[in-house]
Amino acid sequence: MQSEQSWPSEWLRGVLEVCVSRILLDGPSYGYAITQALAEAGLGDVKGGTLYPLLGRLEEAGRVEVEWRPGEGGPGRKYFALTTAGREHAQRLAADWAEFTDTTRALTDAALTDSGRAS
Template sequence: MKGKARTDRRASWLKGVLDLLVLAGLAEGESYGYAIAKRLDEAGFGTIKGGTLYPVLNRLEEAGLVDAEYRAAERGPGRRYYRITDEGRAFLAEQAAAWTEFDEAVRSALGAGGNT
């Protein structure tokens, strides 16, 4: 499989789990968009552009899973800080368990027939 197809596949996988990754990062403490994207990049998920990240944050906020607060800065533009809600923590725990089950099923299938 050529490099482009491999990259496209990773992007699809990331899209399916990005909400959980954002919530997991916010479970460690409040943050703002650029810092969230930087943390994901450092964790090996690649560059997450604002056009991808901010719709996720907005969707999580609309669902009541995160709260957001705009804070003015002494220098430069203000930032919107996000923090996970209690409902978000419960959702994260539930969905992380579901993801783990899915991951185990994929690993099992790949181990059973991935080399044939």
């Protein structure tokens, strides 16, 4: 885990749906809690401006459904939960991502070895 690491935004854009879907596989959650979970996983500070449009697209695609729950003395929270189709999609995304990272690491890990040898 590299919680202080600032990953390139292009990488985060590509992996964000995979990671958010993975977090929602654990159960319904709300926006701020999802950003906290992403930060704890080492993905850094994902802003609401990036997260909510993604959640909106997932809702529009029928992969997520929403429920407003009353807050404790404050405004209510919008909870997002995966639908059945969303769960299947999340699992497929995780599998595809694993294959993708295996593929890329098969190529890029050699650079680490070469770098070690060079030094």
